[in-house]
Amino acid sequence: MEFLLNPFSINALIILAIFGLTLFIATYCTYAERKIAAFIQDRVGPNRAGPLGLAQPLADAVKMFFKEEFIPANAHKFLFVAGPSLAMLTACMSSAVIPFGNTLIIDGVGEIRLQGIEVNIGMLYIFGVVALGVYGIMIGGWASNNKFSLLGAIRAASQNISYELAMGLSIIAILMMSGSLSLREITLQQGGSFLGISGLDWNIFYQPLGFIIFLTCAFAETNRTPFDLPECETELIGGYHTEYSAMKLGLYLFAEYVNIIVASAVMSVLYFGGFNFPGQEWLRANIASDPTLAHNLVTIIGTVVFFGKIFAFIFFFMWVRWTLPRFRYDQLMHLGWKILIPLAMINVVLTGAAILFWPQLKAMF
Amino acid sequence: MIQNVFYFLTFLTLISACMVVFSRNPVYSVLFLILTFFSISGHYILLNAQFLAAVNIIVYAGAIMVLFLFVIMFLNLNKETETQKSNISKFAAVIAGGLLMVVMVAALKDVDAGTYTEAGFNSQIGMVQNLGMVLFKNYLLPFELASVLFLVAMAGAVMLGKKETGERHF
Numbered sequence: 001m002e003f004l005l006n007p008f009s010i011n012a013l014i015i016l017a018i019f020g021l022t023l024f025i026a027t028y029c030t031y032a033e034r035k036i037a038a039f040i041q042d043r044v045g046p047n048r049a050g051p052l053g054l055a056q057p058l059a060d061a062v063k064m065f066f067k068e069e070f071i072p073a074n075a076h077k078f079l080f081v082a083g084p085s086l087a088m089l090t091a092c093m094s095s096a097v098i099p100f101g102n103t104l105i106i107d108g109v110g111e112i113r114l115q116g117i118e119v120n121i122g123m124l125y126i127f128g129v130v131a132l133g134v135y136g137i138m139i140g141g142w143a144s145n146n147k148f149s150l151l152g153a154i155r156a157a158s159q160n161i162s163y164e165l166a167m168g169l170s171i172i173a174i175l176m177m178s179g180s181l182s183l184r185e186i187t188l189q190q191g192g193s194f195l196g197i198s199g200l201d202w203n204i205f206y207q208p209l210g211f212i213i214f215l216t217c218a219f220a221e222t223n224r225t226p227f228d229l230p231e232c233e234t235e236l237i238g239g240y241h242t243e244y245s246a247m248k249l250g251l252y253l254f255a256e257y258v259n260i261i262v263a264s265a266v267m268s269v270l271y272f273g274g275f276n277f278p279g280q281e282w283l284r285a286n287i288a289s290d291p292t293l294a295h296n297l298v299t300i301i302g303t304v305v306f307f308g309k310i311f312a313f314i315f316f317f318m319w320v321r322w323t324l325p326r327f328r329y330d331q332l333m334h335l336g337w338k339i340l341i342p343l344a345m346i347n348v349v350l351t352g353a354a355i356l357f358w359p360q361l362k363a364m365f
Numbered sequence: 366m367i368q369n370v371f372y373f374l375t376f377l378t379l380i381s382a383c384m385v386v387f388s389r390n391p392v393y394s395v396l397f398l399i400l401t402f403f404s405i406s407g408h409y410i411l412l413n414a415q416f417l418a419a420v421n422i423i424v425y426a427g428a429i430m431v432l433f434l435f436v437i438m439f440l441n442l443n444k445e446t447e448t449q450k451s452n453i454s455k456f457a458a459v460i461a462g463g464l465l466m467v468v469m470v471a472a473l474k475d476v477d478a479g480t481y482t483e484a485g486f487n488s489q490i491g492m493v494q495n496l497g498m499v500l501f502k503n504y505l506l507p508f509e510l511a512s513v514l515f516l517v518a519m520a521g522a523v524m525l526g527k528k529e530t531g532e533r534h535f
Contacts (some may be wrong), residue, residue: 079392120492124419131427135399138431142392142438150438157435161428181493 007109015096015116022095025310026257027057033257033318040322064250072243076143083140084244084251090136091258094129097122098265099184101275101303105292114275114303115184122183123171126266127164130221133259134160137223137230140252141240152239155329156230159220162336163227167217169344170210173351174203174270183266187274198281202273209347211271213340218263220336222256225321229329264313265306272309275302371411378404391437395430402426414491 031046031054038045046053071080101114119125134156141153178186192201204211220227231239238244241252268274280298288294327335381400388394402425409418489495500508 076392079396119415121415121419124416124423128419128422128427131423131431134431135434138434138438139396142434154435154438157431161431164428 007112010106010109010112014112014114018095018098018100018116019092022092022258022261025261025314026254027061029257029260029314030060030253031057032314033321036315036318037322040319061250064247067246069248070243070245072145074145075243076145079139079143080243081248083136083143084248084255085136086139087133087136087255088251088258090129090133091255091262094126094262095258095265097125097183098262098269099187099274100265100306102188102295102299104296104299113184114299118182118184120180120182123175123181123186126183126262127168127171130167131160131164133221133255136252136255137240140244141230144240144243146243148236148238149240149242152230152232152236152242155232155236156223156240159223159227159229159332159336162333163217163220163340166213166336166340166344167221169341169348170207170213170217171270173207173210173344173347176348176351176355177203177206183269183274187269187276190273191276191280193281197278199273199276200278202271202276204271207271207347207351209343210351211267213344213347214267214270216335216340218267219317219320220332222259222263222317224256224260224317226324226327227332228326229332232326234326260314260317261310264310264317267313268306268309274309275299275306277302277305367411371408374404374407374411378408391440392434395434395437398433399426399430402430409491412491413488414496416493416496417491 034056035045035053037043046056049055049059071077096116097119099113099115099118103111103113105111137156138153141149141156144150174186175181178189180186180189186203190202191199194200194202194205219225223230229239230236231241233239236242241249244252280302283301284294284298287297378401381397381404384397385394385401388397402421406418406421406426409415409421487495490499
């Protein structure tokens, strides 16, 4: 045990834990998706494999692995395999900078951050990785040598580019408020008190418009209904993954769920206070007499609360998918360019004005 | 260690930049160009300029190259449709490229690439805050001029993309 108690190996363990947890939650997202769909459509959903159908993701994985690997004759073989791999790689990369919790204080080791890596450009890192996510879809769609796949790939590319702009503009408003690109810093700034309740000083109360824009763009960036035009099965068979089978198809579907988890985590961090929860200062003062123990307990509760926020957003993603119909492609472009981008710009100007005139406003009352 | 990383990144940059020119398939060329941008971002990180590295990835690899790939996918280039270039045009291309290289070498051979002194060097100069200070204090005018240039380019793109009267797309 002794060799484990140094900052380096503890950080390695945290990175492994984040990676494993992300993949585990993504696995059970497939189960949750089917259960929630069943609930919304008044059905039962998967209930055969294991108690309550809980072994269903395992059964699905086994099915995926044992299906026939098929590569079309005229496909570009290397890129055909690289497509789903890239999709999965970029999806898994972005969870590295998300702060899953505050610090733990351990005797003889010091303060340990519950985060993969802490960089002062965390937000830009996430934004860059999200921007790269479209390559997996584009390359796979093009390499399939199929018209429908190509159409799906092209739709994915133009959709991602269009919604990235509005997403970036809505993030700028947040950055103007926080003055930092580090996700940990943004989270810690939301730990103050709001209306007398500590830990409730969340950005959602200052940036409601920005949050709605970000949420809409997150749906478009993860290719979820109502913006799942790249795989729109009524028009394009399966879109970019028409030609894929077995685990390569599985990787594409799986990458989508990992992307949803990351998008949920980023939304929780940026707008819903990350690991802060209402009443944390009261709890810190009253939960234990030893301040170190109290700090650690509050951190652990904060991490649990953070995962609760992530699950709530994942549920929201699924709820929307089984409630709203798909957009038409020109409607999607119209919404992105003519509604969301101007709204996001107005939001930036409003935020700037509010920051500039805040002292005067305060003095008036 | 850092030296070896530098050599590896340089090797990767040069090889992938060469592959952009030499690969037969334009889609592979674009993918190698993306790899080149990544290795250049690696150089930025070695220089402790994390902001530049991230912005390089976001702007070039994340946006501009997606548009490149987008256009090239539409072209549907393959072996059957590849145009045969005559020897004269190849010859002309070599001469033009060679002349460009001569001009570049002549222009850059006497350039004094500002050396740094270890005492006055600020290793944190690449951080976002410091870069912002330099950009908005010392280089405000060039920055503003660049944004005017972007505005003009944007207006031009909108003009080109605008529907003409009576034109129908679908």
